[in-house]
Amino acid sequence: MIEVLSDSTEATDRREKLRKYLGLPTLQAYLLLDSRTPRAFGYYREGEGWVYREVEASTLPLPCLGGYLDLAEAYQGL
Numbered sequence: 001m002i003e004v005l006s007d008s009t010e011a012t013d014r015r016e017k018l019r020k021y022l023g024l025p026t027l028q029a030y031l032l033l034d035s036r037t038p039r040a041f042g043y044y045r046e047g048e049g050w051v052y053r054e055v056e057a058s059t060l061p062l063p064c065l066g067g068y069l070d071l072a073e074a075y076q077g078l
Contacts, residue, residue, distance in 0.1 A: 002031045018043070022050055028063045038075040 001021055003013045013032055021030045022043060032041040040060045042053045053060075059068040 001027060001029070002033065004033050004035050006035045029061070031060060031062075031069075033074070038071045038078075040069070040071060 003009070003017065005013055018030065021027055028045050030043040034040065037056075039054070039056045042055075042060055044051045044053065044061070044063065055071065057071055059070050062069055
């Protein structure tokens, strides 16, 4: 699941949606992309728990697709 953070949605995405999504047994990752700067936050399932990662101008793993999101490409032109 990927959410794009904005001033009006960030609080909801980081609280209510985060709790609901991390409770889904089949979800592998919950990714939050900052709409204002090339920065992303990821919650990744590892065993019975979750691991948090924050990246800037790098790549973010996309486990459900078996690939990566290149932040430089995603934010190109912004």
